[in-house]
Amino acid sequence: MLGRWAPGPGWGVLLALLLALGELPRARGVEEEPGDAHGGTQGFQVVTFKWHHVQDPYIIALWILVASLAKIGFHLSHKVTSVVPESALLIVLGLLLGGIVLAADHIASFSLTPTVFFFYLLPPIVLDAGYFMPNRLFFGNLGTILLYAVIGTVWNAATTGLSLYGVFLSGLMGDLNIGLLDFLLFGSLIAAVDPVAVLAVFEEVHVNEVLFIIVFGESLLNDAVTVVLYNVFESFVTLGGDKVTGVDCVKGIVSFFVVSLGGTLVGIVFAFLLSLVTRFTKHVRIIEPGFVFVLSYLSYLTSEMLSLSAILAITFCGICCQKYVKANISEQSATTVRYTMKMLASGAETIIFMFLGISAVDPLIWKWNTAFVLLTLLFISVYRAIGVILQTWILNRYRMVQLEIIDQVVMCYGGLRGAVAYALVVLLDENKVKEKNLFVSTTIIVIFFTVIFQGLTIKPLVQWLKVKRSEQRDPKLNEKLHGRAFDHILSAIEDISGQIGHNYLRDKWSNFDRKFLSKILMRRSAQKSRDRILNVFHELNLKDAISYVAEGERRGSLAFIRSPSTDNMVNVDFSTPRPSTVEASVSYLLRENVSAVRLDMQSLEQRRQSIRDAEDMITHHTLQQYLYKPRQEYKHLYSRHGLTADEDEKQDTEIFHRTMRKRLESFKSAKLGINPHKKAAKLLKRDRAQKRRNSSIPNGKLPIVSSLQDFTIKEKDLELSDTEEAPNYDDEMSGGIEFLANIAQDTATDSPSGDTGSDAPLTGRSSPPAVEKPPRARASSPAPSSPAPPSPVQAPPTPRSSAPAAPPEP
Amino acid sequence: MGSRASTLLRDEELEEIKKETGFSHSQITRLYSRFTSLDKGENGTLSREDFQRIPELAINPLGDRIINAFFPEGEDQVNFRGFMRTLAHFRPIEDNEKSKDVNGPEPLNSRSNKLHFAFRLYDLDKDDKISRDELLQVLRMMVGVNISDEQLGSIADRTIQEADQDGDSAISFTEFVKMDNH
Numbered sequence: 006m007l008g009r010w011a012p013g014p015g016w017g018v019l020l021a022l023l024l025a026l027g028e029l030p031r032a033r034g035v036e037e038e039p040g041d042a043h044g045g046t047q048g049f050q051v052v053t054f055k056w057h058h059v060q061d062p063y064i065i066a067l068w069i070l071v072a073s074l075a076k077i078g079f080h081l082s083h084k085v086t087s088v089v090p091e092s093a094l095l096i097v098l099g100l101l102l103g104g105i106v107l108a109a110d111h112i113a114s115f116s117l118t119p120t121v122f123f124f125y126l127l128p129p130i131v132l133d134a135g136y137f138m139p140n141r142l143f144f145g146n147l148g149t150i151l152l153y154a155v156i157g158t159v160w161n162a163a164t165t166g167l168s169l170y171g172v173f174l175s176g177l178m179g180d181l182n183i184g185l186l187d188f189l190l191f192g193s194l195i196a197a198v199d200p201v202a203v204l205a206v207f208e209e210v211h212v213n214e215v216l217f218i219i220v221f222g223e224s225l226l227n228d229a230v231t232v233v234l235y236n237v238f239e240s241f242v243t244l245g246g247d248k249v250t251g252v253d254c255v256k257g258i259v260s261f262f263v264v265s266l267g268g269t270l271v272g273i274v275f276a277f278l279l280s281l282v283t284r285f286t287k288h289v290r291i292i293e294p295g296f297v298f299v300l301s302y303l304s305y306l307t308s309e310m311l312s313l314s315a316i317l318a319i320t321f322c323g324i325c326c327q328k329y330v331k332a333n334i335s336e337q338s339a340t341t342v343r344y345t346m347k348m349l350a351s352g353a354e355t356i357i358f359m360f361l362g363i364s365a366v367d368p369l370i371w372k373w374n375t376a377f378v379l380l381t382l383l384f385i386s387v388y389r390a391i392g393v394i395l396q397t398w399i400l401n402r403y404r405m406v407q408l409e410i411i412d413q414v415v416m417c418y419g420g421l422r423g424a425v426a427y428a429l430v431v432l433l434d435e436n437k438v439k440e441k442n443l444f445v446s447t448t449i450i451v452i453f454f455t456v457i458f459q460g461l462t463i464k465p466l467v468q469w470l471k472v473k474r475s476e477q478r479d480p481k482l483n484e485k486l487h488g489r490a491f492d493h494i495l496s497a498i499e500d501i502s503g504q505i506g507h508n509y510l511r512d513k514w515s516n517f518d519r520k521f522l523s524k525i526l527m528r529r530s531a532q533k534s535r536d537r538i539l540n541v542f543h544e545l546n547l548k549d550a551i552s553y554v555a556e557g558e559r560r561g562s563l564a565f566i567r568s569p570s571t572d573n574m575v576n577v578d579f580s581t582p583r584p585s586t587v588e589a590s591v592s593y594l595l596r597e598n599v600s601a602v603r604l605d606m607q608s609l610e611q612r613r614q615s616i617r618d619a620e621d622m623i624t625h626h627t628l629q630q631y632l633y634k635p636r637q638e639y640k641h642l643y644s645r646h647g648l649t650a651d652e653d654e655k656q657d658t659e660i661f662h663r664t665m666r667k668r669l670e671s672f673k674s675a676k677l678g679i680n681p682h683k684k685a686a687k688l689l690k691r692d693r694a695q696k697r698r699n700s701s702i703p704n705g706k707l708p709i710v711s712s713l714q715d716f717t718i719k720e721k722d723l724e725l726s727d728t729e730e731a732p733n734y735d736d737e738m739s740g741g742i743e744f745l746a747n748i749a750q751d752t753a754t755d756s757p758s759g760d761t762g763s764d765a766p767l768t769g770r771s772s773p774p775a776v777e778k779p780p781r782a783r784a785s786s787p788a789p790s791s792p793a794p795p796s797p798v799q800a801p802p803t804p805r806s807s808a809p810a811a812p813p814e815p
Numbered sequence: 816m817g818s819r820a821s822t823l824l825r826d827e828e829l830e831e832i833k834k835e836t837g838f839s840h841s842q843i844t845r846l847y848s849r850f851t852s853l854d855k856g857e858n859g860t861l862s863r864e865d866f867q868r869i870p871e872l873a874i875n876p877l878g879d880r881i882i883n884a885f886f887p888e889g890e891d892q893v894n895f896r897g898f899m900r901t902l903a904h905f906r907p908i909e910d911n912e913k914s915k916d917v918n919g920p921e922p923l924n925s926r927s928n929k930l931h932f933a934f935r936l937y938d939l940d941k942d943d944k945i946s947r948d949e950l951l952q953v954l955r956m957m958v959g960v961n962i963s964d965e966q967l968g969s970i971a972d973r974t975i976q977e978a979d980q981d982g983d984s985a986i987s988f989t990e991f992v993k994m995d996n997h
Contacts (some may be wrong), residue, residue, distance in 0.1 A: 482970065497878055501902070502902055628958075632957055
């Protein structure tokens with residue numbers, strides 16, 4: 006493994022730098038003296054070594070550099086990074102570096118201070134989480150998440166604290182200067198699941214989206230609980246155990262609500278401000294991204310100032326401003342924001358883990374108490390497991406989609422503790438909490454254990470569980486095929502039955518949003534285009550279309566909706582079908598869960614005997630490679646380190662276009678009777694003759710339609726001040742594009758003609774009155790005659806004839 | 816929209832559906848509200864377009880076929896009963912059901928009914944056999960564009976060979992069931 010690393014010169018430089026770093030503080034002292042001593046006599050110095058001058062920013066920059074170089078170093082060996090989570094590697098590196106610094110300097114000069122952590126390192130990570138949060142999924146599972154975050158954390162804290170106290174009373178821990186309140190305080194800070202650590206690990210383990218959002222949401226939202234519990238117990242400890250009254254306890258409970266709701270409110274207020282500001286930044290595009298970061302950071306600091314939950318504030322700021330900011334700012338700014346956020350978050354995470362390692366190497370803080378440490382580890386695991394099981398049992402009675410055993414295992418096992426706990430414990434006041442060092446060292450051990458051990462083993466555990474549940478026998482082709490078909494069926498049924506419920510609330514919200522919020526917060530042009538779409542798609546119930554786009558954007562799976570910007574590879578892929586199957590096979594194979602591949606190998610071995618076996622093998626492999634994956638398997642919703650579109654979008658586009666093509670053909674064949682192809686061809690030609698048009702949905706991009714190069718969606722009066730460069734796709738026009746083209750055209754024209762497409766002239770293509778014609782009138786007429794859908798089919802005949810009469814203005 | 820839902824579903828109907836499908840009261844109410852939210856025409860039935868409006872189905876390879884499965888033979892509208900009946904195939908099997916009346920009609924979500932549902936998805940011409948062509952069509956739907964027709968054909972052939980026991984080069988329902996017997 007080491008052989009594959011080629012870091013030689015890099016590491017050498019690094020070590021040299023660090024040693025120099027250790028020497029410098031002393032050198033600095035030495036340097037000044039000669040200066041002072043000879044200051045008077047030396048006169049003008051041409052060059053001086055002003056270390057002291059730059060010391061602080063230099064060291065900071067140097068550490069950031071070290072952390073980043075370390076990341077490069079890790080990824081040199083793919084084998085290592087696929088087994089060991091990056092966070093674990095960083096901690097180990099931190100330990101090493103800490104050791105070096107200690108050896109060089111004999112004091113631990115660097116550690117993760119709570120100030121730095123809470124003010125500079127944590128906000129970017131949480132903002133990143135909030136900004137990229139899949140809103141629909143989050144709010145759909147909000148009840149579950151809140152239950153785990155609030156009740157679960159309180160349960161963990163209480164049971165851990167009390168159990169430790171109980172053990173202490175039994176004398177097992179020896180002689181310690183702690184009281185009940187100290188234990189409860191410790192329990193509260195060690196109980197919380199850490200968002201940084203959870204994300205770092207969950208990225209490597211691909212779990213289904215519901216599970217992911219639950220654990221992720223829990224780790225974010227439990228901050229309020231942690232903050233409250235921590236503050237409450239700390240003030241209790243300050244007061245002294247005897248002086249705590251019932252009133253104080255009640256105040257504690259009240260403060261929970263105040264802290265959490267207050268923090269959320271602050272976040273929402275800042276999100277509102279941010280969206281409002283971005284509405285007016287048309288002429289200052291260059292600094293647009295800055296607003297996002299500054300205002301979000303201010304929300305964090307404001308909340309911190311008011312002693313509310315800062316994490317909740319910045320999370321909700323990100324969650325709420327997503328939609329409007331993305332609608333308002335230009336495409337380039339959006340990309341900048343995305344990349345910068347990812348960079349900051351990723352960098353902060355790296356530094357945090359590295360410093361966790363470094364801070365551990367400090368002889369002053371270590372106090373070891375075997376019983377305490379081991380019992381803490383035991384209790385947090387056991388109580389988390391119990392808590393999860395109990396809560397899941399309760400939740401499963403109310404949820405449509407049940408949480409299975411494997412989900413629960415992942416939830417228990419994925420409850421990692423991280424830097425938040427460390428920062429909180431370091432914040433403790435030594436005079437009030439006498440055994441602070443014990444707490445600190447235990448916290449460090451717990452963090453290392455969960456991050457390293459649990460992080461390392463969670464992936465194999467999940468795979469083992471999945472394998473255990475699936476077939477052990479050699480799967481035949483049939484089984485693979487039908488199994489996959491079943492998965493698709495199940496996904497579809499889930500979607501049909503609307504597993505994410507509360508449609509009523511969501512409808513209400515989107516109404517409110519459309520009527521009020523968007524008017525205030527969204528740029529006029531974005532609104533207009535949205536309104537235009539509203540009219541045009543009125544019959545199709547635009548809220549479906551918008552949420553469809555939002556879904557696609559959220560998931561990233563329909564990223565071709567967005568822009569031709571660089572992170573959007575799907576368009577390129579689509580227009581030139583990739584001939585290389587080798588790439589696809591490798592990535593697909595890697596993506597497949599281990600069980601499938603492993604069993605595939607088994608089948609290989611068993612049937613190696615004859616030629617037929619070779620054929621079999623090929624068949625199996627081919628099928629394995631090329632079968633589309635069902636929704637649950639491939640959705641990586643949130644990725645700290647990755648922004649690029651991936652294979653799955655390709656799958657989605659393929660399926661989507663195929664589906665739309667088929668639907669369109671079935672519409673056409675039903676409606677147009679004899680010559681569907683001719684008419685379709687004519688339609689195609691006419692469309693090609695038209696000019697390309699900017700389109701409509703927020704950010705100036707109508708999803709699929711924009712990719713239709715010659716198609717216009719009647720945006721000619723639309724004052725889009727930032728005309729996006731719609732991509733110039735190849736001539737291949739897919740059915741999906743046509744389909745939407747037809748729909749849009751038809752509904753825009755909205756002629757009262759009947760099924761067979763009369764030559765009624767276009768009535769004001771862009772005028773609202775045309776659109777207001779009752780859709781149902783037309784819908785009902787075709788209904789008896791065929792299974793085709795109401796409006797869209799009339800599109801081909803009608804505009805075709807009238808197009809020459811009313812050419813669209815550019 | 817939410818308040819409409821519960822009032823329009825009469826209690827007797829609810830009971831009947833409950834008996835027929837085995838869903839619980841709250842599940843039925845929830846599914847009814849989903850049904851009404853899908854029903855844009857507000858006429859108490861769903862058409863194919865209503866289903867097609869669900870965006871996730873557009874990117875599901877078997878989406879359209881599954882939609883068709885909701886509609887009884889030759890019809891274009893499905894009412895709530897039909898909707899529930901189809902969904903009932905996928906209700907998770909609960910433990911307390913297993914011990915129920917063995918002689919009664921098989922619950923809708925039994926294993927064999929689930930398999931029958933899947934079988935019907937493949938078997939378009941309803942001759943109770945999955946012919947090579949039908950299998951080919953399904954395969955083509957489920958597989959990416961990078962696979963050639965010959966390869967697909969050979970996969971289909973091999974699949975039929977594996978399953979076929981009575982030598983008619985097609986998969987009958989019994990063979991299908993045997994194949995998926997875990």
